Amino acid sequence: MTAALAACGTEGGDWATTHVAGTFPPLELTLTGESGQPLTAADLRGQVVLLYFGYTYCPDVCPVTLGKLKAALTQLDEARRSEVTVLFVSVDPQRDAPRRLRTYTSGFGQRFVGATSEDLDRLRELTSRYASSFSHGEPNTDGDYLVTHSSSVYVFDEEGRARLLVRPDDTPQAIARDLRRLL
């Protein structure tokens, strides 16, 4: 409880996570959704979108982050929860086909959807839009390689405006509180 109170940001009033309104451009993307169909920002209009870049081979940070978002969403009532979409964008399209992403995100709940693009430049453009990037390490003898990606989650409101940045140390309680305020 003390930690949750101490986590109150001073920037932009009493947001518990980081308030970034005006810092980042609105949500704009053209990807392949987990069903294999194109996915654009227009498809997500009316939803609060939590955008996270990762990959399914990621054993630690990605499931930790998605698990935390899941914990935050379970703290919302059902009506509010139905207005939130967690968009997990894989920056590892070579290994993460849409079908794999659909299976993977289903493990976190209905509000989680996956997307990617076979066009790495398109993914680069998208991450750089939000002042981030990603890179693939050299494959080892088994062909396995590591991926460097953003550690933050970008939160967009129902009109697609960038509003918050969820950092690795933010708690599910802090995230849930800010989402209630946005919804």
Added chain:
Amino acid sequence: MMRAHIRAAAVLSALLLFPLAGLAADNLKITDVWARATPPGAPASAAYFRVTTDGPGDKLVGVSSPVAGKAMLHRSVESDGQVSMEHVHDVPLSADNPIVFRPRGYHVMLMQLRRPLEAGKEFPMTLTFEKAGDVEVTVTVKPLGTTMEDMQHGRGGHGD
């Protein structure tokens, strides 16, 4: 007959080798051993634990488990809003510096999983120390969303 010989040889070498390793291993205390249930279709997972010693310094140098075709010592590193993983060759241990594997830090990367890790199940894992040799531990699989805080407060078995 042949088989009996091999068994006898194995017992003999165990008697010869293990007392030494056993002595060093007796000083080690390995607790909070858990792994995260794999999200559906995920090819990899991570295992965590804590090692303390009241004996001489040692080093964790390797890991293996029958559930994974390959297991490695890894560390997640966060800086400047980016996160990456790096392979770690060894992790030092002393009475003053316990080994702590936890989410977003040191972890065992379990790759080429033979089957998904299901919450509530257990599996064996062998930690190899430079002096103490191989120490087998039992890993408990915790649900997706389990945090280190859950583990410390004994809530690791719950989740939805």
